[in-house]
Amino acid sequence: MTRNRIKVRPGDRIFKNLSVGAGVIVVALIGLIGLFLLVQAIPALRANNVNFLTSRIWETSDPTHLQFGILDLLLVTISTSLLALIIAMPISLGIALFLTQYAPRQLARPFSYVIDLLAAVPSIIFGLWGILVLAPRLSGVAEWLNRNLGFIPIFANGNVYPNFSGTIFTAGVVLAVMLFPIITSLSREVFERTPTPQVEGALALGATRWEVIRTTVLPFGKAGYIGASMLGLGRALGETIALAIILFIPRGKNFDYSLFDGGATFASKIAANYSEFNNPTSAGAYIASGLVLFVLTFAVNFAARSIIGDKKGA
Amino acid sequence: MTSTLSDTEQPALSPAFQQVSVGRKVKNGTATVLVWLSFLLAVVPLVWVLYTVIVNGIKVIPYSNWWTQDFGSVLSDEVGGGVLHAIIGTLEQGLVCAIISVPLGLMVAIYLVEYGRGGGFSKVTTFMVDILSGVPSIVAALFIYALWITTFGLPRSGFAVSLALVLLMIPVVVRSAEEMLRIVPDDLREASYALGVPKWKTITKVVLPTALSGIITGIMMALARVMGETAPLLVLVGYSAYVNWNLFNHEQAALPLLMNNERATNTMDPGTVGFDRIWGAALTLVIIIALINLIATGVSRMVAPKKK
Numbered sequence: 343m344t345r346n347r348i349k350v351r352p353g354d355r356i357f358k359n360l361s362v363g364a365g366v367i368v369v370a371l372i373g374l375i376g377l378f379l380l381v382q383a384i385p386a387l388r389a390n391n392v393n394f395l396t397s398r399i400w401e402t403s404d405p406t407h408l409q410f411g412i413l414d415l416l417l418v419t420i421s422t423s424l425l426a427l428i429i430a431m432p433i434s435l436g437i438a439l440f441l442t443q444y445a446p447r448q449l450a451r452p453f454s455y456v457i458d459l460l461a462a463v464p465s466i467i468f469g470l471w472g473i474l475v476l477a478p479r480l481s482g483v484a485e486w487l488n489r490n491l492g493f494i495p496i497f498a499n500g501n502v503y504p505n506f507s508g509t510i511f512t513a514g515v516v517l518a519v520m521l522f523p524i525i526t527s528l529s530r531e532v533f534e535r536t537p538t539p540q541v542e543g544a545l546a547l548g549a550t551r552w553e554v555i556r557t558t559v560l561p562f563g564k565a566g567y568i569g570a571s572m573l574g575l576g577r578a579l580g581e582t583i584a585l586a587i588i589l590f591i592p593r594g595k596n597f598d599y600s601l602f603d604g605g606a607t608f609a610s611k612i613a614a615n616y617s618e619f620n621n622p623t624s625a626g627a628y629i630a631s632g633l634v635l636f637v638l639t640f641a642v643n644f645a646a647r648s649i650i651g652d653k654k655g656a
Numbered sequence: 657m658t659s660t661l662s663d664t665e666q667p668a669l670s671p672a673f674q675q676v677s678v679g680r681k682v683k684n685g686t687a688t689v690l691v692w693l694s695f696l697l698a699v700v701p702l703v704w705v706l707y708t709v710i711v712n713g714i715k716v717i718p719y720s721n722w723w724t725q726d727f728g729s730v731l732s733d734e735v736g737g738g739v740l741h742a743i744i745g746t747l748e749q750g751l752v753c754a755i756i757s758v759p760l761g762l763m764v765a766i767y768l769v770e771y772g773r774g775g776g777f778s779k780v781t782t783f784m785v786d787i788l789s790g791v792p793s794i795v796a797a798l799f800i801y802a803l804w805i806t807t808f809g810l811p812r813s814g815f816a817v818s819l820a821l822v823l824l825m826i827p828v829v830v831r832s833a834e835e836m837l838r839i840v841p842d843d844l845r846e847a848s849y850a851l852g853v854p855k856w857k858t859i860t861k862v863v864l865p866t867a868l869s870g871i872i873t874g875i876m877m878a879l880a881r882v883m884g885e886t887a888p889l890l891v892l893v894g895y896s897a898y899v900n901w902n903l904f905n906h907e908q909a910a911l912p913l914l915m916n917n918e919r920a921t922n923t924m925d926p927g928t929v930g931f932d933r934i935w936g937a938a939l940t941l942v943i944i945i946a947l948i949n950l951i952a953t954g955v956s957r958m959v960a961p962k963k964k
Contacts, residue, residue: 357856358771364763365772365781368826372784375791375799375823382802436694444691453695460702462877462945464884466912467938471705474924519701526698550680552687573790580792583886583912587919609794609887616890622806632798636791643790647783 372640379633386410386626394630398596400611405623412631417597418510418605419635422585423578425514425601426521431571433518434525438567441526442533443555454530461523469587472516477507477588484511488602500602501595508590511601516588517581521574528573528650532566533559565649572646576639579608586610608635706942713939716932722940726909728898732921733929739937741899745910746944748903749814750883753821758875760822761829768830769837770859789827796823797888805892812893814900814908820888825878832874836867869960876952880945886912911941 389408392399397411437457445453484506491497500509540558549557590604591614597605606614612628619625676684716722719738726741764781772778800820804810840863848858864871889910895917896907909917915937922930 351854351856354854354856357859361763361767361771362777364760365767365777367760368764368788368830369781369784371823371826372787372791374803375795378799378802378807379795382806433694433697436691437698440691440695444688445695456702457698460698462880462884462949463702463705464886464912464941464945466884466886466915467705467709467942470915470919470934470938471708475704475708519698522698548676550676550684552684553680555687576790577792580790580794582792582794583890583916587916609792612794612798613887613890619801619891625801625806629798629802632795636795639790639792639795640787643787646790647786651783 375636376633376640379629379636382622382626383630383633384626386623387630389623390627400627402615402618402624402627405621408623408627410627410630412608412634414597415606415608415611415631416634417599418589418603419579419607419609419638421597421599421601422510422513422517422589422607423575425510426517426578427571427575429515429518430521430525430574434522434529434571434574435567437522437526438529438533439555439559441530443551443559457523457526459523460519461527465520465581465584466587468516468520469584472512472584473507473588476516477512480512480515481506484509484602495599496601498598498600498602500600500604501592501598502590502604503602505590505604506602508588508604509602510589510605513585513588514601516584517578520581520584521578524577525567525570525574528570529563529567532563532570532650536562569646569650572642572649576642576646579642580635580639581607582609582613586613608632608638709935709938709942712926712931712935713937713942716936717939717943722936726897726899727914727933735929735932739909739911739914739933739940741897742909742911742914742937743940743944744899744901745814745908745913746883746941748901749818749821749908749910750879752815752818752903753825753882754875754879756818757822757825757829757878761826762833762871764826764830765833765837766859768834770855770863785827785830788823789831791823793820793824793885793887794891796820797891799823800888801891811905812907813905814893814903814910816892817888817908817910818903820892821882821885824885824888825882828878828881829875832878833867833871836870836874837863839870840866865959866961869956872959873952873956876948876955880948883948884912884941884945886916889913890916911937911944915941 386408387394389405390410391407392409392411394411396413397409398414399409399411400414401407401409441450441454441457487497488499488506492499502508506512536559540562541554544554544558585607586609589606589610591606592604597603608631612632615628619628721736722738723743724740725736725738727737727739728741730737764785768778768781772781797820800816800823804816804819805812810816844862844866845858848862849855853861889912893910893913894907895913896909900906900908902908915934918930918934918937922928922933924931924934
């Protein structure tokens, strides 16, 4: 890049500034999102009559007497996301291994395309399918778990009992399906990059296919897989309309640590109550919960990208 | 399936090695079965969802009314009418979103590949694009609400939705365009410089046309993705049963919003009007998304560099 003697043409300067400017805009956007949400949330937080972080009450219809706390939203958000992750992580690992190690060469590409199609289905359709089609079929499983394992708190009667469809359980299963393509695509990318000499070395030592995977692919791809799962977690935390459709919100009952509870996540709560956005103070309460969601997803994505970035740089 | 060994797995000199023990064979077999099973487990919901949408939606969409009328002239539980108003909204909002995000996203990608080249600020930009791609759609919607409606005092409108979709579309455009620009061989750039062509002209006349086919595919996929978003619609625009071409004022429908509205106002039992409408709209949305993907493939074939 020793082009000092060549004079910089104006066209070049303009174009470069434009492209740098676009970069600056994108970088600034993240800051702006946080800033605007914070500024709009502060008046509502000031007017709040209960503790924002530890209260389980959410009464925002009367702007002169606001009461809102996020504890219940946080617990429901975390439990749906965790359930989804527990289901999706092993299955996505299987899919990624299948696509990179097991699927016949010619079919690997069309098969990957099929998995990617899952990501193209709008989440509102997943939500409708989840509550109208899947939930009735799944409620048998849920009732069986509840009847036989009900002594374990997470399988106890939920706060929407005897309803077994609009529960965290159903929501988690649907959410897991939505996470498959996300976790799979990045894991696949990393698994594909396993150094061939390692694979061939393992094969030369007489390893079976599974032993090759266990000794080369998995150790090499572990960080990428964990990073991908965290990206999935970020996605699960923020999923809105599918959960708003599925989760049944019981009146005046709190989340009670059962998978068969109903409730609302941060995102689904906002989506379910958009009609309360008619006055700025009530809207501020929802913006405050949106801010918490933003911080949560930011942290999760930050961690995920750091893990993946380390691996990609290597 | 359990114990067939491919050529590469066969020991080179069988007498010199021990046979693969039963335990290892069982483990290998179990792993194979589990891996196949997990793939099938992912295919089942996909097929199931598409089947549900097609079977339930097919009843209403073959009628011309469905594509040429709105719901303004029929009661909320009356058979008839169509989703033209929602199709117009979805396409208009998506198009405006693309008009804003494509140049912006493309310029960011150009910066990252052609100017940044691994420098400090380009690393920050890449990281922020990654973070942006993880911002939930409802948060993007709240941000635009705080900016456009509370701060600027402007009305809820289709354009506000477009702005929120921009936030969701930019990272996808940047990612795909960046990937495509990176695989343009440096030889092309150097040949162009050697002829005395300025850098910006090299980028616009040599690099971009070479990568165009892939970039278009990426843009169309991103567009199809944002058109299915529901959350921004809920917060940023009201539903209207009438056709509204005005993006800047009044309620405007969109397909996901229409579905959500039917869900809120009608019963969802099979055979009812609400049921037909919601699945009809779902199928319409799926068809539009599929069409966009098809067009993307077609256009990108057309503009792909000729191979000899």
